[in-house]
Amino acid sequence: xxxxxxxxxxxxxxxxxxLFEGINxxxxxxxxxxxxxxxxxxKSTLLKILAGLEKADEGTVSAKRGLRLALxxxxxxxxxxxxxxQILTDALKGQHMDETERxxxxxxxxxxxxFPDPLQxxxxxxxxxxxxxxxxxxxxxxxxxxxxxxxxxxxxxxxVLWLEQLLKEARFxxxxxxxxRYFLENVTNRIVELNSxxxxxxxxxxxxxxxxxxxxxxxxxxxxHKESVLAGQVKKEIEWLRRGPPARTTKAQARxxxxxxxxxxxxxxxxxxxxxxxxxxxxxxxxxxTKDLLIADGVAKAxxxxxxxxxxxxxxxxxxxxxxxxxxxxxKSSLIKVLTGQIPxxxxxxxxxxxxxVVYFDQDREDLDGKLSLKDALSPNxxxxxxxxxxxxxxxxxxxxxxxxxxxxxxxxxxxxxxRARVLIARLMLxxxxxxxxxxxxxxxxxxxxxxxxxxxxxFAGAILLVTHDRFLLDTVSTDVLAxxxxxxxxxxxxxxxxxxxxxxxFRQVAPIKKAAAAAPKAPSASLDVKQQxxxxxxxxxxxxxxxxADKHILEIQEKMKEPEIAANHVQLAELWQTLETxxxxxxMLYARWEELDKALETK
Numbered sequence: 001x002x003x004x005x006x007x008x009x010x011x012x013x014x015x016x017x018x019l020f021e022g023i024n025x026x027x028x029x030x031x032x033x034x035x036x037x038x039x040x041x042x043k044s045t046l047l048k049i050l051a052g053l054e055k056a057d058e059g060t061v062s063a064k065r066g067l068r069l070a071l072x073x074x075x076x077x078x079x080x081x082x083x084x085x086q087i088l089t090d091a092l093k094g095q096h097m098d099e100t101e102r103x104x105x106x107x108x109x110x111x112x113x114x115f116p117d118p119l120q121x122x123x124x125x126x127x128x129x130x131x132x133x134x135x136x137x138x139x140x141x142x143x144x145x146x147x148x149x150x151x152x153x154x155x156x157x158x159x160v161l162w163l164e165q166l167l168k169e170a171r172f173x174x175x176x177x178x179x180x181r182y183f184l185e186n187v188t189n190r191i192v193e194l195n196s197x198x199x200x201x202x203x204x205x206x207x208x209x210x211x212x213x214x215x216x217x218x219x220x221x222x223x224x225h226k227e228s229v230l231a232g233q234v235k236k237e238i239e240w241l242r243r244g245p246p247a248r249t250t251k252a253q254a255r256x257x258x259x260x261x262x263x264x265x266x267x268x269x270x271x272x273x274x275x276x277x278x279x280x281x282x283x284x285x286x287x288x289x290t291k292d293l294l295i296a297d298g299v300a301k302a303x304x305x306x307x308x309x310x311x312x313x314x315x316x317x318x319x320x321x322x323x324x325x326x327x328x329x330x331x332k333s334s335l336i337k338v339l340t341g342q343i344p345x346x347x348x349x350x351x352x353x354x355x356x357x358v359v360y361f362d363q364d365r366e367d368l369d370g371k372l373s374l375k376d377a378l379s380p381n382x383x384x385x386x387x388x389x390x391x392x393x394x395x396x397x398x399x400x401x402x403x404x405x406x407x408x409x410x411x412x413x414x415x416x417x418x419x420r421a422r423v424l425i426a427r428l429m430l431x432x433x434x435x436x437x438x439x440x441x442x443x444x445x446x447x448x449x450x451x452x453x454x455x456x457x458x459x460f461a462g463a464i465l466l467v468t469h470d471r472f473l474l475d476t477v478s479t480d481v482l483a484x485x486x487x488x489x490x491x492x493x494x495x496x497x498x499x500x501x502x503x504x505x506x507f508r509q510v511a512p513i514k515k516a517a518a519a520a521p522k523a524p525s526a527s528l529d530v531k532q533q534x535x536x537x538x539x540x541x542x543x544x545x546x547x548x549x550a551d552k553h554i555l556e557i558q559e560k561m562k563e564p565e566i567a568a569n570h571v572q573l574a575e576l577w578q579t580l581e582t583x584x585x586x587x588x589m590l591y592a593r594w595e596e597l598d599k600a601l602e603t604k
Contacts, residue, residue: 080123323478330486370413417444
């Protein structure tokens with residue numbers, strides 16, 4: 001295996017504070033690095049140094065001659081006035097291709113990413129589709145090494161699954177920064193953690209995230225044992241020093257020097273072991289015992305003629321924790337606004353308990369004024385905050401969320417994304433809640449903070465409505481999952497695993513699982529005679545067989561497109577893409593007829 005890029009003794013500081021010191025890492029062929037670490041540890045900076053966009057204060061970066069390297073940054077620079085096709089075509093400038101080759105290459109990339117409208121302007125794309133386009137723009141030049149900084153941000157769960165599959169099948173090496181633990185588990189074969197808790201400032205593990213957790217636990221246990229042993233040795237040496245060493249013999253002086261070394265080593269070990277801190281998160285429940293906090297009955301909402309959801313039922317009681325899933329634009333935010341009364345439902349009713357207390361975490365961080373100092377953002381009217389009936393000084397409250405004293409007068413606008421998220425969580429924790437609504441709370445949060453957030457949510461006594469693309473959080477916290485398809489349909493699942501198993505099924509509009517189980521099946525209407533009913537039922541049964549076969553055919557085409565010899569042949573791949581489009585159109589027609597027959601049997 002050849003080395004694509006390597007770093008020796010990299011050091012970088014931000015002002016007087018070092019981000020990292022003496023980093024030595026390298027990336028070889030077929031390596032898939034996941035880079036993790038607390039917010040502010042320098043992950044994004046290190047990635048930019050690898051990409052040649054920033055310089056290290058000390059150390060060197062050596063790259064293979066002619067290395068094709070690409071970077072997908074957290075914030076894209078896509079020209080808003082260019083179409084998706086234009087942006088991908090422009091990315092191929094400078095490549096040795098004729099016009100036909102460029103056209104075919106762009107068409108293949110469009111098929112891989114699945115853009116619904118290649119002629120749409122980049123400025124009109126949602127955050128998730130902008131992210132897909134930013135990734136596609138770098139992939140189309142076929143890099144040997146791809147660097148990705150928080151690539152799952154702005155993607156919905158299906159987008160994350162798409163990216164995961166793409167990286168699993170990648171024939172290039174990559175380094176990605178992510179806090180998505182399922183994502184790290186499924187796509188990486190090496191984990192690098194930047195953290196001052198480690199000797200040397202980082203921890204390098206060959207293997208996926210599970211292997212990293214095992215190795216990290218072993219390391220922490222060894223460090224704790226080392227601290228304990230050193231503490232005992234230091235205690236003995238201090239007692240010896242206090243008694244006064246004998247005459248300044250060479251032996252006595254050597255022991256004095258060794259005592260000094262042990263004291264310094266113990267202090268360093270203790271300091272590193274104390275670096276494993278996370279924000280202290282504990283949302284406050286109002287303790288309300290009302291059985292039903294919120295009841296939605298048959299609610300519907302449409303925008304611009306597009307039905308987002310209809311006839312949707314939901315009951316939220318203390319202890320309910322519902323995860324809300326659906327592609328971007330499927331109506332998740334609209335449903336939240338309907339439930340909280342920010343916008344009216346087109347039909348149906350929402351009944352809320354009297355004086356229902358709702359605490360809302362906004363993914364856009366719109367509640368934060370960037371001009372405020374950190375101190376004023378945490379406690380706008382006083383030097384003290386009141387949490388769960390107890391008063392504490394705002395600096396102590398800030399320390400609980402890992403902020404330093406020198407940050408208290410810093411404007412919120414200068415804080416990192418993870419720090420701003422912690423400010424918002426700190427503010428929300430001061431408000432007792434019956435219902436906690438979290439809209440993408442994981443964006444920018446580091447893994448230690450996510451772990452504490454999960455623990456807090458699973459012990460919260462009120463109700464929770466959670467929107468997140470973090471599958472680990474969704475799986476850990478949710479008692480039920482509500483999936484929207486954006487076309488009026490929805491379905492309840494017992495958890496994320498059940499949704500993933502059925503994610504490729506075509507949704508039908510159904511009532512919640514508990515209500516569906518209790519509902520009696522409808523008998524065919526008497527307006528259809530027996531002969532007509534039998535004919536429709538027979539056609540419906542035949543359609544189900546045809547749909548199953550058509551779905552299987554689509555899967556076979558998709559698998560064939562993944563074969564290396566096909567993927568490398570632009571002509572064959574383009575032909576298969578046309579075949580796939582035709583097959584999908586046929587399936588769509590079959591489902592339309594199936595729904596027509598099903599409706600006829602129920603309502604005619």
